[in-house]
Amino acid sequence: MSPSIDDVRNYIDIKPVPEWSESKNSKLKARSFNHYDLSLPTRERVFKINYDRRFLQRTSQGYQSYSGKPYQDVGHPLYLNSKLLVQTSLGQLSDNNSKDEIEKKENKENEEYASSAQKNKKQSRQMSTVSFVMKHKEHQDLQNLVKDLLSVQQTMAKVKMGHALFPML
Numbered sequence: 001m002s003p004s005i006d007d008v009r010n011y012i013d014i015k016p017v018p019e020w021s022e023s024k025n026s027k028l029k030a031r032s033f034n035h036y037d038l039s040l041p042t043r044e045r046v047f048k049i050n051y052d053r054r055f056l057q058r059t060s061q062g063y064q065s066y067s068g069k070p071y072q073d074v075g076h077p078l079y080l081n082s083k084l085l086v087q088t089s090l091g092q093l094s095d096n097n098s099k100d101e102i103e104k105k106e107n108k109e110n111e112e113y114a115s116s117a118q119k120n121k122k123q124s125r126q127m128s129t130v131s132f133v134m135k136h137k138e139h140q141d142l143q144n145l146v147k148d149l150l151s152v153q154q155t156m157a158k159v160k161m162g163h164a165l166f167p168m169l
Contacts, residue, residue, distance in 0.1 A: 011083055013092055080148040081105075082155070 026040030041049075058064050079085040087093035 008083075008086060012086065012090065015092075017090060080145070080152065082152070085152060085155075 028036055029039045030036040059066070060069060076088075079088060084093060
């Protein structure tokens with residue numbers, strides 16, 4: 001997450017989080033304040049759903065999958081962009097908007113890469129000490145995958161602990 005991020009209130013609609021479809025018409029069974037369970041999907045139904053899901057994953061993904069079938073992704077996509085991450089977690093990201101934004105971002109990155117490659121070709125190999133130091137300083141400031149993953153994990157952990165999301169972004 002870059003320090004120059006837009007205000008979250010600009011791209012999030014203030015509305016309740018969508019309900020889980022299984023919990024709409026179910027009753028809550030409670031033994032105590034700490035232990036409770038939904039009554040609608042029975043334990044047998046949950047077992048059947050989980051068994052079918054795991055069997056499908058075992059036969060279509062990973063080591064035991066058939067060699068003739070193409071690989072299928074496991075789980076949901078990982079968003080390193082904080083805007084997409086927040087919108088996805090709140091259920092406000094539509095597929096069309098996300099695909100368009102990702103394509104625009106990729107095109108922009110490709111154009112920046114091409115322009116920087118052309119700029120580097122034009123530069124002479126002789127570098128002064130000042131330009132050498134500045135170039136390495138720019139390299140240290142670049143975002144990489146490890147930094148992005150760490151910042152996303154820290155944000156998710158802080159939100160889970162009850163800290164407000166808006167001040168962190």
